[in-house]
Amino acid sequence: MDSIKRARKAILQADMVLIGASNGLSIAQGIHIFADNQDFNDYFSDFKNNNAIKSIIQGCFHQFSKEEQKWAFYSKMYHYFTIDRKPTQVMQQLLSLMKDKPYFVVTSNIDSHFINSGFDPHAIFEIEGNCRFMQCETACHDTLYDAEQKLLAFYAKQENGSIPTKLVPKCPKCGGNMKLNIEVDSHFVKGATWQENNQKYRAFLDQAKNKQKKIVLLELGVGLRNILIKQPFMNLTYYNSNVCYITFNKGEIYVPIEIDAQSITLDGDIGQSLSEIVGLNGR
Ligand SMILES: [Zn+2]
Structure with missing residues (x-):
């Protein structure tokens, strides 16, 4: 057989x-997180130009110097993975x-x-993890936050690979930065x-x-x-x-x-x- x-x-x-x-x-x-392909150029060219990121996986591990750029990238990724995609x-x-x-x-x-x-x-x-959820960047507490509405707003409001500063999310406990709940570091x-x-x-x-x-x-x-x-x-x-x-x-x-x-x-x-x-x- x-x-x-x-x-x-x-x-x-x-x-x-x-x-x-x-x-x-x-x-x-059809999702190649390691590839510098047509989809990557269509969705992520801002980050290729501004941050020299050449694939989604590189973006996930990238140390963004600006939170505005980090969240612009994550919101694009969320859109690419979920909103623009039917089962x-x-x-x-x-x-x-x-x-x-x-x-x-x-x-x-x-x-x-x-x-x-x-x-x-x-x-x-x-x-x-899952790219829909957010956590404190330094894991000061272990609550996860459903970030969908925020990510959609970041997507809609971004320009040239940056979201407006006033939209940058902050940890409700320590006031520090937030990140997506995906395993890219020890936090x-x-x-x-x-x-x-x-x-x-x-x-x-x-x-x-x-x-x-x-x-x-x-x-x-x-x-x-x-x-x-x-x-x-x-x-x-x-x-x-x-x-x-x-x-x-x-x-x-x-x-x-x-x-x-x-x-x-x-x-x-x-x-x-x-x-x-x-x-x-x-x-
Ligand atoms: Zn915190």
Whole structure:
């Protein structure tokens, strides 16, 4: 049986599915955070000119000297990731495969795409944060603030890569600067929701140790160096011989020999692979 048919059969028969997703899934949806491409030039040329930033990821890690520029960049990024983007076929197909099935998502993507595509917000652990939320830059307290309305205002009011000074947000506790709640330094706040979702994820991993159940781990676009997501998946597969580990990626597939028999590798465009799996419907 070929990999697509095996993957479909495993997913359909699964008692529970754990999804792990990283940058490759964003790329499959047309978002290249590492690329200096047409989209980057269309959205972020101000920051390319003013701050010599050449990709979204560089912008996320950039030490802006002006808060006005920092928030202009973040608001553009938020717009690019969410407002200007409808749920893609990739995400819709993934969601359709989870229909009536217990699932949980762990992702290092900060783009809100799982939530915005209709996945259960209570079954998603955004391990490195979400670009919709704001925190104190020095983490003087661990409250997160929903920043959507502010980010939309920053987007609307910015000129030449800067927002008006009067709009720059300040920490309500210490009066210092704010930043997005994404993990770019040691001040990343792991707030109450992060802790709660981490607990849910750990509980799901524990449930998946049950050797009486059919467990599928769907790993989507997780690079070889992303140990954070990959390691627990591989460990679980090794521990439980009833686990089926399905890894989707483009050109970056690696499965240790110890779990090879339980693994299905789909090397290629993630959207294409999902389409083929969903397309087998009824056959
Ligand atoms: Zn503060």
